[in-house]
Amino acid sequence: MTATLDATLDIPTLTTIPPDVAALQQEVRRWCQERVAPAVRALDEADAADFDWDLIQEGHDLGLTRLVVPKQFGGLGYGEFGVAIALEELAAVDAGLALVFGATMLGQAPVLLSGDPRLQARFLPLFSGDEVVLACNAITEDKAGCDLLIPENAEYAVDVMQARREGDHYVLNGDKKFITNGKVAKYGTVFANIEGHEGATMLTCFVVPLDTPGITRGAIADKMGYRTCLGTELHFDNVIVPAENVAGGEGGGVYINVQQMNMARAAVAAIATGVARGALEQAVEFAGERIQGGKVLWQHQFTARKLAEMAAKVEASRMLYLRAAYMADTQIPAPVFETAAAKLFADQVAIEVCTEAMSVMGARGYLRDHGMEKRLRDALGSRIYEGTPEVLALAITESLYETDDF
Amino acid sequence: MPAFSSKEQAASVFTTLFEILLEDDRFSTTVRNENLTVLFKHSDPDMTVYLDADGVYVDEVPNAPAITIQMSCTTADALWAGRLLMPIALATRKIKISGSVAKVIEFVPMLQPAFDRYPQIAADAGVNA
Amino acid sequence: MCTNAPEDVAAHPAAKYAADVVSLNRDLSFRNLVNLAKQDPALFTHFAERGDGLVTLAVPTRHLPHRYLIGLQGFRLAQYLQLGWACSDVAYRQAIFCEPLGVTHADDEHIITLSPSGRILGYVSLATNGDGESRDLFDPERAAFPVEEAHGINIFDRVAPLAGVGTHEVRELKRFVHSRTLTDRTQRLRVTLELLHGLGQAVVAASPAVRTLIGDVEEHVALRHLLMAGLEVQLVEGTAPQLTDHDLLKHAYTERASVKPFVSHLPDAGFAAQQATMLAETLDSPDLFQAATDMSSSRPGRLSRVDGERRAA
Numbered sequence: 001m002t003a004t005l006d007a008t009l010d011i012p013t014l015t016t017i018p019p020d021v022a023a024l025q026q027e028v029r030r031w032c033q034e035r036v037a038p039a040v041r042a043l044d045e046a047d048a049a050d051f052d053w054d055l056i057q058e059g060h061d062l063g064l065t066r067l068v069v070p071k072q073f074g075g076l077g078y079g080e081f082g083v084a085i086a087l088e089e090l091a092a093v094d095a096g097l098a099l100v101f102g103a104t105m106l107g108q109a110p111v112l113l114s115g116d117p118r119l120q121a122r123f124l125p126l127f128s129g130d131e132v133v134l135a136c137n138a139i140t141e142d143k144a145g146c147d148l149l150i151p152e153n154a155e156y157a158v159d160v161m162q163a164r165r166e167g168d169h170y171v172l173n174g175d176k177k178f179i180t181n182g183k184v185a186k187y188g189t190v191f192a193n194i195e196g197h198e199g200a201t202m203l204t205c206f207v208v209p210l211d212t213p214g215i216t217r218g219a220i221a222d223k224m225g226y227r228t229c230l231g232t233e234l235h236f237d238n239v240i241v242p243a244e245n246v247a248g249g250e251g252g253g254v255y256i257n258v259q260q261m262n263m264a265r266a267a268v269a270a271i272a273t274g275v276a277r278g279a280l281e282q283a284v285e286f287a288g289e290r291i292q293g294g295k296v297l298w299q300h301q302f303t304a305r306k307l308a309e310m311a312a313k314v315e316a317s318r319m320l321y322l323r324a325a326y327m328a329d330t331q332i333p334a335p336v337f338e339t340a341a342a343k344l345f346a347d348q349v350a351i352e353v354c355t356e357a358m359s360v361m362g363a364r365g366y367l368r369d370h371g372m373e374k375r376l377r378d379a380l381g382s383r384i385y386e387g388t389p390e391v392l393a394l395a396i397t398e399s400l401y402e403t404d405d406f
Numbered sequence: 407m408p409a410f411s412s413k414e415q416a417a418s419v420f421t422t423l424f425e426i427l428l429e430d431d432r433f434s435t436t437v438r439n440e441n442l443t444v445l446f447k448h449s450d451p452d453m454t455v456y457l458d459a460d461g462v463y464v465d466e467v468p469n470a471p472a473i474t475i476q477m478s479c480t481t482a483d484a485l486w487a488g489r490l491l492m493p494i495a496l497a498t499r500k501i502k503i504s505g506s507v508a509k510v511i512e513f514v515p516m517l518q519p520a521f522d523r524y525p526q527i528a529a530d531a532g533v534n535a
Numbered sequence: 536m537c538t539n540a541p542e543d544v545a546a547h548p549a550a551k552y553a554a555d556v557v558s559l560n561r562d563l564s565f566r567n568l569v570n571l572a573k574q575d576p577a578l579f580t581h582f583a584e585r586g587d588g589l590v591t592l593a594v595p596t597r598h599l600p601h602r603y604l605i606g607l608q609g610f611r612l613a614q615y616l617q618l619g620w621a622c623s624d625v626a627y628r629q630a631i632f633c634e635p636l637g638v639t640h641a642d643d644e645h646i647i648t649l650s651p652s653g654r655i656l657g658y659v660s661l662a663t664n665g666d667g668e669s670r671d672l673f674d675p676e677r678a679a680f681p682v683e684e685a686h687g688i689n690i691f692d693r694v695a696p697l698a699g700v701g702t703h704e705v706r707e708l709k710r711f712v713h714s715r716t717l718t719d720r721t722q723r724l725r726v727t728l729e730l731l732h733g734l735g736q737a738v739v740a741a742s743p744a745v746r747t748l749i750g751d752v753e754e755h756v757a758l759r760h761l762l763m764a765g766l767e768v769q770l771v772e773g774t775a776p777q778l779t780d781h782d783l784l785k786h787a788y789t790e791r792a793s794v795k796p797f798v799s800h801l802p803d804a805g806f807a808a809q810q811a812t813m814l815a816e817t818l819d820s821p822d823l824f825q826a827a828t829d830m831s832s833s834r835p836g837r838l839s840r841v842d843g844e845r846r847a848a
Contacts, residue, residue, distance in 0.1 A: 061567065066602075070512050073632075074602035079508050115492045117515030117630035122555045125609065125632055128602040129563035130653055244548065248493035255497030332503040332510060333496045432629060435637070515630065 021082040028086045031062055032093040040094050044374050048222040051184055051230055060132035064101040074128025079329035080263055084270035084321055091274025095378040096228030098271045103180035107135025109260040110189040110205045114247035136181035138190040138234055146391050148200050151254050157200035163192035172239040182232030183217050185210055191253045203253030207245045214239035225377030262334035264386055265343040269321035272346035272382040276314045276353040279375045283357035310353045317349045337399040344392040350379035409483035409534050413451035416479045417464045419531045420455045423520050424462040430519045445471035450478045473505035486524035553616045553623035556632050560613035565606055566653025580644055581736035588651030591729040593737040597641040607645055609633035610655045614712040620787035640665035646733035648726045657726040659711040661737050669703035672696045680707045682751045682796050687777035690749055694769050694798040694841055700746045708750040711757050728818050731764050735811030748799040753791045762836030765810050771796040771841050
């Protein structure tokens with residue numbers, strides 16, 4: 001695209017949500033209100049290593065672990081549009097819970113994107129049984145984060161996890177950090193560089209069952225927010241992975257990453273939007289009940305102004321992620337500009353709206369009892385994964401100057 | 407250097423390839439049941455190859471395609487021959503696909519019989535000779 | 536090459552793939568099927584919850600959520616791969632992880648015995664031929680039953696049908712399989728009896744009434760289950776399976792001792808109900824093996840053989 005934006009918007013689903021997506025939205029909303037909301041505080045205050053399997057099992061029963069798995073493998077076959085709407089509902093109540101299921105989908109994406117029918121047949125039906133199964137996507141390392149996500153940075157990546165080909169298998173050695181679901185996943189899509197190649201220039205994606213000998217699930221990060229999900233270290237010590245577990249071919253890892261990331265950013269923007277929406281709803285409720293100066297808070301102009309701007313931002317954030325998700329569902333490669341812009345905006349909105357919502361609630365906004373401070377902690381976390389503001393800015397700016405090949 | 411020496415050669419190879427694909431029971435059943443229509447828009451040489459349950463059409467598009475795949479003929483040759491993997495082709499924008507991504511994700515793995523047969527078809531037609 | 540032997544797994548990609556498919560299906564459990572049956576019993580033809588936490592249920596395809604159908608088809612394939620009756624080469628080439636769903640029809644009954652954790656321990660199906668309306672058994676336009684397709688015959692050319700019976704009164708018994716994890720003899724017998732009981736209940740519930748059962752069996756294996764259930768079995772000799780090299784289940788006919796089609800006409804409308812009652816009583820007995828022996832003795836099945844020649848019209 002060029003610096004002049006295309007004003008054509010042919011996106012019917014922004015005004016009409018397809019019936020199956022609407023049904024999913026309602027079902028997730030109902031579950032969140034009935035089962036998740038009462039547990040949110042306990043989930044947030046639990047030990048960093050605690051994981052509520054019962055609640056996650058309920059989410060699995062609803063289908064949240066197989067939203068993007070094609071129906072031929074027992075999944076629900078939703079696209080990014082349906083996923084994003086479901087994740088907004090989850091995040092409006094608990095962002096960490098949304099990320100448990102979001103991270104599972106990130107672990108399914110490379111398998112889907114590989115186009116390898118046997119790889120898909122061996123892993124995707126895992127989610128179709130009644131016992132909950134989770135996945136993870138293992139990219140980040142101690143010294144390599146963005147360098148594994150930006151193709152142009154690949155040669156500069158340092159100490160990247162290594163993969164060595166030996167006959168009909170690879171041997172993996174290295175460590176991954178901050179891997180959501182790493183502690184609880186059945187398998188992970190693990191990115192390692194083929195030995196003998198510089199940096200991450202031959203980054204390759206491996207689908208690795210996490211009970212493979214040589215894998216240790218390490219320390220769990222004690223996070224400021226998103227505490228329902230677990231971020232773990234994964235250690236690989238001479239781990240043998242069959243050659244048929246490569247997704248996207250040797251060296252295809254960065255490309256799998258890019259495609260997956262551009263698709264996922266719409267859904268991640270939905271999580272941040274959900275955090276903002278949850279804060280807005282809570283502030284609206286508070287300002288509709290709290291009486292000062294003889295009238296409810298929202299009738300005071302200054303508070304009304306705050307609520308209005310918060311509402312407008314949440315709505316705008318939603319429109320951006322819906323558009324990005326729709327485009328991700330209708331073109332490959334997934335759009336870069338729209339998804340990055342949606343996430344950049346949503347991340348900012350989440351922090352701004354949570355901050356203002358806290359202000360509307362006064363002292364109560366600052367107390368743990370009322371849950372608003374938790375929302376702000378979650379909002380600060382949304383900026384970190386699937387692209388920080390700095391990475392997103394690069395992606396957006398580059399796309400302003402790129403010319404389409406087609 | 408272009409893989410194909412002429413539009414006729416490219417048309418012949420791709421027609422043969424997709425007709426073989428339609429003989430695969432699993433592929434043809436899915437295409438028919440899902441009412442799948444696929445349009446390959448090739449460049450260098452410029453041509454279209456349209457595929458549905460009823461057959462393969464060159465430079466003719468009987469119905470609106472559910473999936474459109476754009477790539478040069480040389481890229482197509484590299485892809486079908488296995489020298490260029492689909493994820494890399496997409497990420498480097500050598501291929502662009504429009505239409506339902508869910509249908510594409512379901513469609514691509516079913517192309518395996520075409521990948522298996524293409525090298526022989528191409529060799530017989532003198533592609534890259 | 537089709538091979539599932541452990542020593543071959545490392546050497547052959549198809550064997551490795553098959554081993555992965557087996558492992559995948561072994562990991563899957565379906566305990567919510569039991570909850571579904573309790574919440575909506577009208578959808579299920581049969582439900583039995585007895586000692587040891589085993590649950591046996593029968594459900595038609597049209598009432599089975601899609602992912603459970605995939606699960607059942609996956610279980611079937613996994614057992615057949617382990618038995619060497621499904622071709623790992625075909626499964627590998629076509630990336631098959633469950634038996635194709637297209638072979639099931641809306642009114643096919645699936646009889647399943649589940650462990651307390653929801654793992655499938657045994658399975659058998661009562662299949663229709665998929666005809667929308669009941670057709671004469673000699674109607675050239677009628678759909679073939681799977682056994683007829685496999686052997687390339689109209690089975691009723693070999694064994695005379697009962698008068699007035701059309702395709703909707705015929706059912707085929709298919710895929711009588713136990714999980715390979717069932718090593719305990721008593722548990723295995725219990726699962727067998729539960730499946731037969733569920734099968735009987737499915738026959739009782741069918742409308743129009745089932746008059747004839749068909750299928751194919753290996754003489755020294757599944758045939759004894761049919762005889763134990765008191766059926767009068769006419770075994771058709773001299774047929775030759777017609778499967779091709781591309782058929783997933785070709786080895787079911789080449790790796791076993793001769794597999795023969797059979798026809799079993801049910802003597803009367805009450806037969807299936809009587810046998811189902813006897814099976815239930817047997818299952819409630821403290822000594823399962825003795826009770827099963829007693830049941831077989833009280834109304835033993837009978838076997839007769841029919842030569843392979845077509846009957847005169």
